[in-house]
Amino acid sequence: MRQTISVTLKTLLITLGLSFAVASFAAEPPAKAPTKAAPDAAKGEALYNSGDAKRGVVACVSCHGSGGNSGAAAYPKLAGQHASYIVKQLKDYKGAKDRPNAIMGAFAALLSDEDMADLGAYLEKQTPGVGTAKNKATIELGQKIYRGGIASKSVAACAGCHSPNGSGIPAQYPRISGQWPEYTEAQLIAYRSGERKNSVQMSAIASRMSDVEIKAVADYIAGLR
Structure with a gap:
């Protein structure tokens, strides 16, 4: 009789322990997804003007000019361009499928999504120069x-x-x-x-x-x- 009570009590305690563990697990809040950092125009400016030698990223300013106002028709003016458009084009260059370009493809391949967003944030804030119709x-x-x-x-x-x-x-x-x-x-x-x-x-x-x-x-x- 005592043995039966002991076994029953032991079973009850085990059951209660498992129930408590399950309840505790269920009560834990779900893990939060990591917060995506907002685009940083200051970082974008540094990358645009100086590149990143450690990663082999060249400075954009050498082709696209100070503040995104290029001095040669071979390179588009980027000053004042919408950040979202800059990001999309860099991703398209990186993918190379829909916008193949040997120079820009090699450049974009070294950029992270964060780099692209930072560059877009910087260029969007720049003041575009004035152009002129010639013909x-x-x-x-x-x-x-x-x-x-x-x-x-x-x-x-x-x-x-x-x-x-x-x-x-x-x-x-x-x-x-x-x-x-x-x-x-x-x-x-x-x-x-x-x-x-x-x-x-x-x-x-x-x-x-x-x-x-x-x-x-x-x-x-x-x-x-």
Whole structure:
């Protein structure tokens, strides 16, 4: 009889212990996901101007100029560009599939997501320089395309997405005002040829445009402000 009571008591204690352990485990709050650090413009500035020698990251300023205002048409002006657009393009370069570029691909491959966000935060805060349209003979055509599109070819007005003054719409469409006309022209041709594939919308639009139309609107965009 005593042995039976002892065994029963032992079983009861074990059961209560397990129940307590289960209850305690269930009561523990779920582990919080690590908080993602906010983009740091100061870090972005340091990376832009000095690079990171330890990782082999070269300084952006050597090509894109002080504060993102490049001095040569071969390199796009980045000052005032939306941070989200900067990040997307760097990721596209890193992936290399939709925007292949040997130089930018090698550069982006060394960047972390945090680096990209920091660079975007820095460049977005920079003041863009003023550009100028150079070809008086095509100003009217360029303006017509930018503000009204080309109805006969189903080409939408650039202003509809990039805004009337070319400042774009954050997180959706890039700032293009004041950009080097040669660079804008090269990108439209790349979209048209299929070399650049990271915007279905732009590929479709550029595919319907002639060389003359592309050159005219690119020149007009350079003078937007």
